[in-house]
Amino acid sequence: MSADAALIAVHDITKIYAMEGAPVHALRGVTIDIHRGEFVAVVGPSGSGKSTFMHILGCLDRPTGGRYLLDGRDVSHLPDDDLSAIRNRQIGFVFQGFNLLARTSAVENVELPLLYAHDSRISPGERRRRAMTALAAVGLENRAEHHPNQLSGGQQQRVAIARALLNDPAILLADEPTGNLDSRTSVEVMDIFQRLKKERGITIVLITHEPQVAEYGSRIVRFKDGRVVSDHPNSSRRTAAEELAAVALGAAEDQA
Amino acid sequence: MPTRSSLAIAFRALRRNRLQTSLTIIGMTIGVAAVLAMIAIGTGAEAAIEDQIRAAGMNLIVVTAGNYKVKATDDFGGGAVEPSAALRRHDDVAQSSGACEKISVVCATRVMSFFSPTLLAHPEDDPMEKHDHPTARQRLGDSEAGLGSAATLTAEDAEAIRGIRGVQYVAEGLHQNVHVKAGDKRWFTRLNGTDLHLPLIRRAWTIPSGRFFNAGEQSRAEQVIVLGSVAAQRVFSDKNPVGRDVTIWNQPFRVVGVVTTTSWMVAPAPGDDQFDAVYMPFSTVHRLLNLAKLNDITITAASTGEVSPIMSEVTRLLRVRHGIGDEKPDDFTVTTQARQALARGGLRPDVARAVVGNVSGLEKVTLEQLGKTLDRATRTMTALLAGIAAVSLLVGGIGIMNIMLLSVTERTREIGVRRAVGARARDVRSQFVLEAVVLSVTGGVIGVIVGLAAAQGLSRYLHWSTTISPVAVILSVGVAAAVGIFFGWYPAKQAARLDPIQSLRYE
Structure with a gap:
């Protein structure tokens, strides 16, 4: 794989849902390349196809037509089990609703992907160690035994991020990750994303309908009616770390 | 995964x-x-x-020395009495030619047996001979020496029967009427020379004091005795007899235990055959009376359903052991406890024989089928x-x-x-x-x-x-x-x- 080859190469993909006779065209031919280390914000109104696009990128769904090369491998028509393995190893998901398992400690939630790492045998001790490392990366090592209902929304989302990062995925897919968070914690989550991109070179695809959240991305892709209507680097990029520092200066408030 | x-x-x-x-x-x-x-x-x-x-004894089989059925045919002319299994082979002949012929067949058999070298030549072993155990007759001098007094069964027979599949316990049996003395008390009762496993066969038994004699005492033919509760009461009143001595045949016997029962089915009473009785190792009786034969052998089947197959196997085995040829009748009688009880149950011997002869099939149905039905x-x-x-x-x-x-x-x-x-x-x-x-x-x-x-x-x-x-x-x-x-x-x-x-x- 040459260095400049796209990590994600989507060519003219379509997605048609057969709904009560009348087919719904969710994607009408999307072509896009995403390279390693990019932080792509996908914006668009609801029904624009951005969620469907993310599901296909995340190998939760297969395109009806077109081609999707993930790291050079055509994954458009792989069987379900192979897609599961790809999700497990190469993709991390962060959802709007956090999707943590209730009545399960933070560290056990983070461990989850390792339980499905089929090709590598990981001992429970190793599993716990890696989960703790991932929790430490999002600053929650001292909340490991807390259950989701004992954590704030921001903390829950950070647990979800730690879970997404556990298998060192190449891609982090975030579907409205700040949708359930207040603006302050939203900035904190964006800070984590920006640091992940900078420090680990993780490719991030962020789906949002909030323009100001999209501003944290390095590239903004706009969807409408199942098509890409605009795709350009972000000229007015916001930096979460700076904003947090400013807030901290203004009012010496406690984080976390 | x-x-x-x-x-x-x-x-x-x-x-x-x-x-x-x-x-x-x-x-x-x-x-x-x-x-x-x-x-x-x-x-x-x-x-x-x-x-x-x-x-209830449904799994009990008793082998008695001698074959009274043959005698029954002989004595009462056949008629109502069912011939024994061994004689059944001659039925066609016997029926066509009548009672007289039958007797002559029996007589011929008897002569044959006397001269045939493959048979036991001792006259005591001739099943056709209506004889009592000589010593028993001498000693008892009464009519007790009928069924079971022919001397055809041996301890080795009992040992061989122990090897049959499905057999649970086997007890040798020797019976004498004796005077039991202790001090000035005297009681005329039944002496049973038997095997140490008898209490396991008489399941209704309990041993209120002492124990039954053990294997060592049996193998050494020791002079130990177990008293039935009635006999114990008669000889020792209310004293505990265990450890005391009784005298039989002018010989001392150490009392090691007392047997009785709590079952409602059998109540100990004077004159009964289990508790107005005394027990000692058959080996001791053999030694003291210088005997070698047994009056009977009591067998239990591990399961009630196996009573019939065991009966026929015992018959086959004993016929082989006694060298009885195909044409000859058995020199022993295999019966179940119930049949024996009938024969003994106060009926006149000839009536009892007739009843037993006629009822043999029925009794099988009632006991074994009942067992199977349950x-x-x-x-x-x-x-x-x-x-x-x-x-x-x-x-x-x-x-x-x-x-x-x-x-x-x-x-x-x-x-x-x-x-x-x-x-x-x-x-x-x-x-x-x-x-x-x-x-x-x-x-x-x-x-x-x-x-x-x-x-x-x-x-x-x-x-x-x-x-x-x-x-x-x-x-x-x-x-x-x-x-x-x-x-x-x-x-x-x-x-x-x-x-x-x-x-x-x-x-």
Whole structure:
């Protein structure tokens, strides 16, 4: 794989849902390349196809037509089990609703992907160690035994991020990750994303309908009616770390 | 996916819903406990009935020296009396040619036996001879020396019978009438030379003081004696006879125990043949009286159903041992206890013979068929009880299915999350099946414990007889696991079939 080859190469993909006779065209031919280390914000109104696009990128769904090369491998028509393995190893998901398992400690939630790492045998001790490392990366090592209902929304989302990062995925897919968070914690989550991109070179695809959240991305892709209507680097990029520092200066408030 | 982590996932998921998990387990527990307890009660009842049949002597076979049936034909002209099995071969001849001919056949046989070198030549061993045991006759001088006094059975015969399959206990029998003396008390009673296993054959017996004689005393032919309670009462009044001496044949015998019974079926009374009696090792009788033969051999079958095959095997074996040719009648009589009781039960000997002769088939039906019928009845009852209990197991299984279906709906988002982080459809399926199996097996194991406790309690407090077999225990847990797999399969399939995207969106 040459260095400049796209990590994600989507060519003219379509997605048609057969709904009560009348087919719904969710994607009408999307072509896009995403390279390693990019932080792509996908914006668009609801029904624009951005969620469907993310599901296909995340190998939760297969395109009806077109081609999707993930790291050079055509994954458009792989069987379900192979897609599961790809999700497990190469993709991390962060959802709007956090999707943590209730009545399960933070560290056990983070461990989850390792339980499905089929090709590598990981001992429970190793599993716990890696989960703790991932929790430490999002600053929650001292909340490991807390259950989701004992954590704030921001903390829950950070647990979800730690879970997404556990298998060192190449891609982090975030579907409205700040949708359930207040603006302050939203900035904190964006800070984590920006640091992940900078420090680990993780490719991030962020789906949002909030323009100001999209501003944290390095590239903004706009969807409408199942098509890409605009795709350009972000000229007015916001930096979460700076904003947090400013807030901290203004009012010496406690984080976390 | 490694099974261990699947199990870990299942356990974690179950731990998260403690109340539902425990309620479902309770359902399963009740089912398994009920099945186990019912099987325990059923097999217990089966064993109890079998026990009672044995106690009633239904499994008892008595081999008596001599063949009185042949004599009966001889003496009473055949007519109403059924010929013995050995003589049946001559029936066509006998019937066509009449009684006279028959006698001549018998006579011819007798002459043959006398000269045939393959037969025992001793005149005592001739089954046709109406003779009493010479020594017995001399000693007793009364009419007691009838049936069983022919000297054809030996201790070696008894030993050979012990080797027959299905035989439980064998006791040699030698009977004498004796005077038992202790101090100035004297009692005329029946002496039985027997085997140390007799108390195991007389299941209704209890030994209120002392013990029965043991193997060492039997093999050394020691002068030890066990008194029947009536005899003990007569000789020692209310004193404990154990450890004291009695005198028989001017010889001292140490009393080692007293036998009696608590059974309502046999009450010890003067003149009865079990407790107005004394017992000593047959070897001792042999030694002191310088005898080598036995009057009878008592045999028990391990199961009532085997009485007939054992009877015919004993007959075959003794005929071979006694060198009796195909054409000759037996020189012994194999009979069941009931038949013997009839022959002894106060009827005039000739009437008794006639009754026994005619009733032999009927008696077989009543005793053995009754035993088999009772066996069948209890087995049916066991099946019925277990069937009813199995319904509760089914209900427990449906409970599991219900909870698993609910769980699949409740945990749709969880399934979506698991799929998103890389769980394959089959991982989800195996998780849910495993959860169901964990539920059912946990319930099953607790159910086994509860069922065992229930069976114990029933036998302790209600005095029901219960029997728990390891097979039933293993089977219960196995069935529980099978129920889990069966009732967990459908919900698990539903779970695995869920679309990841739909389940992630599920509210």
